[in-house]
Amino acid sequence: MTLWPGGPWLGGTSLETTNHWLSPLQVPALGLHVLGPAMLASQKDFNNAVSQVKLLKEDPGNEVKLKLYALYKQATEGPCNVPKPGMLDFINKTKWDAWNALGSLSKEAARQNYVDLVSRLSASSESPSPEAPAADRKQPESDSLVVTSEDGITTIRLNRPAKKNALTTQMYHDIIAALQAASKDESAITVLTGSGDYYCSGNDLTNFTHLPAGGLEEMARSAAALLRDFVNCFIDFPKPLVAVVNGPAVGISVTILGLFDVVYATDRASFHTPFSHLGQSPEGCSSYTFPKIMGSSKAAEMLLFGKKLTAQEACAQGLVTEVFPDGTFQKEVWARLKAYSKLPPNAMRISKQIIRNREKEKLHAVNAEESSVLRERWQSDECMNAIASFLSRKAKL
Numbered sequence: 001m002t003l004w005p006g007g008p009w010l011g012g013t014s015l016e017t018t019n020h021w022l023s024p025l026q027v028p029a030l031g032l033h034v035l036g037p038a039m040l041a042s043q044k045d046f047n048n049a050v051s052q053v054k055l056l057k058e059d060p061g062n063e064v065k066l067k068l069y070a071l072y073k074q075a076t077e078g079p080c081n082v083p084k085p086g087m088l089d090f091i092n093k094t095k096w097d098a099w100n101a102l103g104s105l106s107k108e109a110a111r112q113n114y115v116d117l118v119s120r121l122s123a124s125s126e127s128p129s130p131e132a133p134a135a136d137r138k139q140p141e142s143d144s145l146v147v148t149s150e151d152g153i154t155t156i157r158l159n160r161p162a163k164k165n166a167l168t169t170q171m172y173h174d175i176i177a178a179l180q181a182a183s184k185d186e187s188a189i190t191v192l193t194g195s196g197d198y199y200c201s202g203n204d205l206t207n208f209t210h211l212p213a214g215g216l217e218e219m220a221r222s223a224a225a226l227l228r229d230f231v232n233c234f235i236d237f238p239k240p241l242v243a244v245v246n247g248p249a250v251g252i253s254v255t256i257l258g259l260f261d262v263v264y265a266t267d268r269a270s271f272h273t274p275f276s277h278l279g280q281s282p283e284g285c286s287s288y289t290f291p292k293i294m295g296s297s298k299a300a301e302m303l304l305f306g307k308k309l310t311a312q313e314a315c316a317q318g319l320v321t322e323v324f325p326d327g328t329f330q331k332e333v334w335a336r337l338k339a340y341s342k343l344p345p346n347a348m349r350i351s352k353q354i355i356r357n358r359e360k361e362k363l364h365a366v367n368a369e370e371s372s373v374l375r376e377r378w379q380s381d382e383c384m385n386a387i388a389s390f391l392s393r394k395a396k397l
């Protein structure tokens with residue numbers, strides 16, 4: 001089996017010829033124990049991904065191939081418990097190291113990560129041009145998102161001030177498209193900010209009132225898929241990503257801050273994740289990033305009890321990089337960003353890559369799990385009652 005004919009791997013010896021490592025014929029009947037609702041990739045998805053790898057047009061490079069190998073082994077055989085190859089058996093030792101580095105990652109999560117990785121590789125090998133100029137950018141479908149590019153900075157602005165920039169389903173799609181375009185445009189830095197007095201009041205709770213033909217279950221399924229795609233874009237975003245938090249932030253607009261590189265906030269901002277109040281659970285990888293950023297008990301106070309942080313508190317906890325007086329916020333922040341945007345863009349990209357790569361697989365696994373749990377939560381009475389309360393004007397945060 002030759003996946004990338006003529007591609008010398010690791011010093012001229014093909015990894016696959018030493019282990020036939022991606023042959024779908026070798027996938028044993030797994031009898032997998034599925035953890036949650038069907039958010040994690042099925043065996044069929046996994047088998048498809050294994051076949052898809054062979055169709056990739058470009059060689060993804062040794063590092064990625066090793067990752068695929070390790071995830072494949074973990075997904076099919078579980079944690080590495082075979083003896084470590086000898087020092088001089090370079091290729092098998094490298095493969096063993098990659099597999100062993102996955103530690104106790106479950107078979108299901110490895111399978112999911114494998115499917116995600118293959119889908120990203122397939123998408124990028126199909127993308128027509130690496131540098132889509134800003135002028136070619138597909139404009140958002142509605143006025144609720146405004147995307148501009150100037151001075152080496154692409155700015156994605158939430159523009160629904162009358163609704164405190166609450167995120168409609170269309171806005172999630174538009175933000176995904178805007179991030180994908182920004183990742184390929186010529187700007188050095190990408191910024192997310194809001195119009196008006198709020199940064200963002202989180203998920204628009206009326207999203208839950210548009211029930212599709214398949215009812216609540218179908219609504220929860222598609223919302224979980226959208227959430228997962230949305231958060232994946234932040235995990236994978238390749239350039240410096242800066243949040244300019246111009247006012248209070250709620251829900252998902254707070255949780256994804258843990259995936260930004262830098263967060264600047266006005267002293268009027270606050271940070272609120274009232275998931276328990278809403279019968280929901282954390283998303284945006286916050287169940288992982290928040291304890292890492294602020295320690296487990298501060299994270300628990302926010303994520304379990306919905307403690308609202310002031311900008312100064314969020315800065316002290318490490319969620320916010322710097323707080324500015326509201327009167328000079330815009331002037332100071334944009335002057336600083338303009339200066340940063342003049343730095344060599346490739347160096348910034350590569351530095352971000354090296355930082356993010358250490359965490360990427362983990363973040364994707366966390367995102368998959370959080371989305372899966374929320375899919376269930378959204379069908380719970382606790383959640384339905386909280387949303388009904390808000391919509392009937394009985395409850396406000």
Ligand SMILES: CCCC/C=C/CC(=O)SCCNC(=O)CCNC(=O)[C@H](O)C(C)(C)COP(=O)(O)OP(=O)(O)OC[C@H]1O[C@@H](n2cnc3c(N)ncnc32)[C@H](O)[C@@H]1OP(=O)(O)O
Binds near residue numbers: 167250252275396397
């Ligand atoms: C598919 C992916 C799903 C990802 C899931 C994410 C989870 C979350 O994000 S959880 C967080 C959800 N957000 C909320 O619970 C916030 C709800 N809003 C409020 O509690 C308050 O509106 C506020 C504290 C944000 C602001 O209060 P304030 O008194 O200053 O202003 P209001 O008069 O309430 O708001 C003006 C206007 O905007 C509407 N609105 C504000 N936020 C939302 C929202 N999140 N969803 C829907 N609508 C919202 C509010 O109803 C008002 O509308 P009207 O002028 O028509 O009454």
